[in-house]
Amino acid sequence: MKTYHGSCHCGAVKFRIVSPEITSGVRCNCSICQRKGALMTPHIYSPDDLVIESGEDQLSVYQFGTGVAKHYFCKVCGIYPFHQTMRKAGYYRVNVGCLEGVEPLQLQVEVFDGKRL
Structure with a gap:
């Protein structure tokens, strides 16, 4: 397990995750x-x-549809650092572009069929 540090673009929101090494990313449709x-x-x-x-006070939450998933955005710069998932409420996925030391363009990309949820 590894600790990754992340932030929005302006630095108003800072967070960390404990994760297996991130070698791929997921793109949802x-x-x-x-x-x-x-x-x-x-x-x-x-x-x-x-x-x-x-x-945390600089985060805005957007919900739609079933209202289960929660999408978080920085109120200052508008960057989307993470969301709570629809399939596992209360659990998060993180925008890899917000993580220090991770190069999104070098990751293998998997596609998730979110349209069918």
Whole structure:
């Protein structure tokens, strides 16, 4: 397991995750993921594994459809650092572009069929 540190673009939101090494990313085809275009971690993190170190008050939450998934955005810069999943409520996937030391363009990409959920 490895600790990764992450943040939004402006640095108002900082967090860390404990994760297996990130060697791939997941791209989802659901309506919001298509529009935001983020590459997400292949792993799903428990609330114990994702710790918001600062800026929790700078996060805005967007929900739609069933309202189960929660998509978090920085109120200052608009970056989308993570979301709580629909399939496992309360658990998170993280935008790999927000993680220090991870190069999203060098990762193998898996596709998740979120349209069918």
